[in-house]
Amino acid sequence: MFLKLIFSVFFILFINLTFAATAIGHAPIGVSGDHYHKANEIMLSIKYATMQMKGNSLHSQSISDQEIITSQVNPFASMSGAPAYLSVVPKKMEMEMMMVGGMYAPSDDLTYMGMLMFMKNKMTSNAYKGSMDRGYLGSFETNLDDLSNFSFSALYRLIEIDDNRWHLEVGIDKSIGSNDNQGTMLTPMNKFMNMTMPYAMQMDGATRLISGLTNSRNLNDFVLGSQIKKYYVIKDKNWAFGDKLEISSWLQKSYDDSLAFSARLLFTKEQKMSGSSSMIRSPVQSSNPLNFGGRLLEFGLGANKVFNFFEKKHSRVGIEILFALKNNKNGLQMDNDYKFVLGYQMSL
Numbered sequence: 001m002f003l004k005l006i007f008s009v010f011f012i013l014f015i016n017l018t019f020a021a022t023a024i025g026h027a028p029i030g031v032s033g034d035h036y037h038k039a040n041e042i043m044l045s046i047k048y049a050t051m052q053m054k055g056n057s058l059h060s061q062s063i064s065d066q067e068i069i070t071s072q073v074n075p076f077a078s079m080s081g082a083p084a085y086l087s088v089v090p091k092k093m094e095m096e097m098m099m100v101g102g103m104y105a106p107s108d109d110l111t112y113m114g115m116l117m118f119m120k121n122k123m124t125s126n127a128y129k130g131s132m133d134r135g136y137l138g139s140f141e142t143n144l145d146d147l148s149n150f151s152f153s154a155l156y157r158l159i160e161i162d163d164n165r166w167h168l169e170v171g172i173d174k175s176i177g178s179n180d181n182q183g184t185m186l187t188p189m190n191k192f193m194n195m196t197m198p199y200a201m202q203m204d205g206a207t208r209l210i211s212g213l214t215n216s217r218n219l220n221d222f223v224l225g226s227q228i229k230k231y232y233v234i235k236d237k238n239w240a241f242g243d244k245l246e247i248s249s250w251l252q253k254s255y256d257d258s259l260a261f262s263a264r265l266l267f268t269k270e271q272k273m274s275g276s277s278s279m280i281r282s283p284v285q286s287s288n289p290l291n292f293g294g295r296l297l298e299f300g301l302g303a304n305k306v307f308n309f310f311e312k313k314h315s316r317v318g319i320e321i322l323f324a325l326k327n328n329k330n331g332l333q334m335d336n337d338y339k340f341v342l343g344y345q346m347s348l
């Protein structure tokens with residue numbers, strides 16, 4: 001009986017070691033479309049991400065509330081009752097995202113990937129009087145809670161030699177939330193009013209083409225990965241956030257087969273917004289289409305841990321924190337602070 005138990009334990013360990021998916025086999029959890037699968041493999045995943053923004057910068061120079069409300073002209077000042085200068089200043093924005101995804105490989109060369117994303121935005125702003133002494137009126141919160149995106153991609157294996165892999169991604173991303181969400185804002189007249197929220201609190205409803213190229217190289221206990229990805233707007237509804245380019249490089253180190261640590265640099269460049277909505281006219285920077293797009297450099301630290309259950313079935317937990325190193329955005333915008341990503345992946 002005892003021998004049988006020992007034998008079973010060894011047998012399970014042996015299987016796990018032989019067929020184990022290693023922690024280092026996937027990129028840091030914040031990288032999407034980083035890997036492909038072998039024929040007939042299925043993977044399910046769920047990811048939670050949060051992003052914090054705080055403070056404001058004008059052409060990447062930090063700017064105070066007082067400077068904003070006395071120097072930044074309200075582009076909608078010609079409307080009756082609208083203040084001459086911006087009168088609402090965003091202080092903090094918290095974005096939460098939940099992504100549910102699946103991957104399936106019909107062959108060794110091709111993997112399909114689908115994802116559904118839910119988003120929740122919370123924006124805290126200060127309101128100031130529209131004229132006279134420009135006194136502080138109070139702080140208020142606006143919220144957005146919506147189904148946000150759907151994406152479908154094909155990942156195509158280009159090269160797989162022992163320690164060097166290259167693959168291509170081509171896909172479609174569809175923003176499916178509504179682009180005229182209303183919220184209650186504190187106006188410069190010191191009244192709470194239901195208004196169409198600024199662009200930052202809307203989904204643009206656009207369709208984007210995703211194209212990406214990923215390389216991953218094994219060097220003993222290390223993996224050196226890089227990915228370049230582009231989101232290109234192919235269809236919009238009156239207005240859309242700009243095309244986005246992401247360049248990511250990561251270095252991973254195995255602690256053992258089931259645990260790996262990572263460091264990553266992520267550069268994002270977003271083009272200017274296109275179009276505009278005649279409904280969005282509140283006296284805040286994020287109602288002005290010129291205050292969108294720009295460049296961002298982030299540094300991330302992460303860990304992946306694999307749990308093996310049975311032969312070929314395993315679970316993976318990934319965690320990554322990204323700090324904004326440099327905000328270099330167009331016009332007047334909030335600064336990115338940090339992002340946190342937590343994910344669970346299960347291979348069937």
Ligand SMILES: [Cu+2]
Binds near residue numbers: 036037043103
């Ligand atoms: Cu996968």
